[in-house]
Amino acid sequence: MTSPSRLPFYIAVFLLITAGISLAIWRNVELGIPWLTGEQHPVWMVEARVDFNGSNQPIVASLNVPEHPPGFRILTEQAASPGYGFSIIDKAGSRRAEWTKREVAGPQTLYFKAQFIPDPGAEQTPPAQPPRTRRLFWEEPQATAVREILAQAEARSSTPESMTRELIRLMQPDTRVQNTTLLVSEDNYLQLLVDMLNHSGIPARTADGLKLEDARRRQQLTPFLQIYNGEKWLTLNPKTAAQGIPEDLLLWRQGSESLLDVVGGDNSEVSFSILRQTIPALQLSAMQSDGNGLGFLSFYELPIEEQSMFRMLLLLPLGALVVAFMRIVIGIRTSGTFMPVLIAVAFVQTTLVPGLVAFLSVVAIGLAMRGYLSSLNLLLVSRISALIILVIFITAGLSIFGYQMGFNTGMTVTFFPMVIIAWTIERMSILWEEEGGQEVLVQGSGSLFVAICAYLLMSAPLAGHLTFNFPELHFSILGLILLMGQYTGYKLSELRRFTPMKVYD
């Protein structure tokens, strides 16, 4: 008998549930927060080592460091260089790590470490204004040679990309004609290419890439050619004219003129070591969340102490869900509506068996003492108050006794909420007097059963992971609980309770 007024309710519940799930999916996709606990992500640790000889002068060593390498995101950066002043300087499209020291003599080694996460979506930002070409003045006979080669390449191409490809092809040893032989020598090839492209009106520059292979040391950078096609910089292999960046290639330097400048030292060189690491996906997304606009939706930025408190708090809705299900759909009787959840929370801290032993012994001793209290005919408030103090005595006694006997688990008793235990004892005791021991047994074991179910759910690593990292899933839990509040069907226990009705059917 659904009256029309319930439709908005069902829509709201549906919205709640889908909102929770879709928000979680969105955060999984956007922030990379993993669904499972153990998920690992590869991370490249690249270490640049700068060596030079100091010559008793103030020194400035400046190393170009990656800014927005295509295909990668920078996770962490750090420099190791005792005694040096260090800072990272952003200047006109290039980012440089700068070490400084007043007096330097002898061989010096500086380290710069950075972690890179492969991210196919990471693109470099297009330059704010299109780069300009530099026209070079060529001497004869080079000028004529350049002009002819460019004309040849231009005739066979239509776009900056194809023009560059043609030019590279013309410059290769197997296709070289006289003009090119005149121009190309062993070590000026790439610079020549850049100069010629610039001459023809295509902005071009060099870049340095690092091939990422696990556990490599003393690696050098490989030069690459970059041209500007009017929208963005394209990277080409200067030998093969292959366009694009291989997956395992990290562009360490782009845009800036030099890789390493050392003022006040000599014999400087830079080499790279590479290590492939894996870090938990969760840690990764936590590290990235600060910079992300969505980061505020998560708990990672809270102080650690509050985080661990929320970890616990966010498990409570699961317990409430279990209680609601057990009571509404299954029909298990518990003593005190949410007492099982609080007991389950305590179990999470004590682990099951020690917690169970501790809980049962406290309640049993408490019930025995309550028997005496009830013969005193005290007023309710003072009886409960007395009971709370007794419960504290019992837990203290159990802890000390357990400790002396060598069981550290005895201490876990203190995790149980004293007031709740006192009320549990009180209720059980009244129940015992009014309805007899059997009802106490039914409700007591019902409560414990629900508490254990809630504990099993709450202590599952996945549950803790999902509730803490996807707090929006609680919308869905709320929706489910609201939905259960509308369940008008038979409880499982009623199918048994109403069994005698069979004869009338």
Added chain:
Amino acid sequence: MDWISPRALNRLGMLNMNRRNVDYIARYNERSSYPLVDNKLKTKLAVAEYDVKTPKLLQVVKQQHEISRFREIAEGLAGFAIKPAKGSGGKGITVITGRDGDSFVKASGARVGASVLERHLTNILAGLYSLAGTPDVAIVEDLVESAPSLARYSHQGVPDIRIIVFQGYPVMAMLRLATTDSDGKANLHQGAVGVGLDLCTGKSLNAVQFNRPIKLHPDTGLPLENIQIEAWDEMLEMASRCFEATGLGYMGVDLVVDAQHGPQLLELNARPGLAIQMANGRGLLPRLRAVERLKRPHFTPRERANYAMKNFASL
């Protein structure tokens, strides 16, 4: 383990706990009317205006210091009952049936001194028996002397008649008989015997104890068939009148038949139990739905009782 299928329950029209709470109690019972039924004192005052008789009120103990006055009043009484106003399920009710010298004789035959009763009053005031443990008041009422024709079926205690009233229509009724298991109380889940009553005639139908069908009363050994409640239509009308008095759409009305004063209201219950269906061997739903379908509800309690007698016995 024996189970009944949900489909069979549906066929029988059995009302279940969740549906009762959501579709009937939550929908038809105003929250603001609850104090009226959860507090026996308020019930008494509210129904008095609607000609529903209740046992005579002898004293209301509201404060600790008023307990001393109780002794004076009690001196002059032969039988009385002490009840917590906000008690539920018969908790905290002490029935004194007579005197033996200075001590009082309880319904169970035990003899207690006045100091025991005073302590009991103190407990009631402290809220020991009230629903949420809140402070309470104690009421002292005239003792109900059950009509002997019914009293003989019950072991101790007064047999009472529970009538479910929906929108002012009596929809189902049962007779509740105390047993030794129930310790003189008339609550089915404590072990009292429930005897379903034919809504048309007031004659007994089936009997159950602990949800099991029985034929004889377990203590008195009397057959539970052919019990006839007297003044049946008067009782139905009285139950129906409680709807006007409280405004509660779905409630349990507990009546007793006093030997001298006839039918009297003991208490009202805004969350009546479901066991009445088992005592009747019928589900509540067909009757509840029949009332919900009524296009023109009857205005007077008399008409509603008549309608119920005519139509519901066959549903």
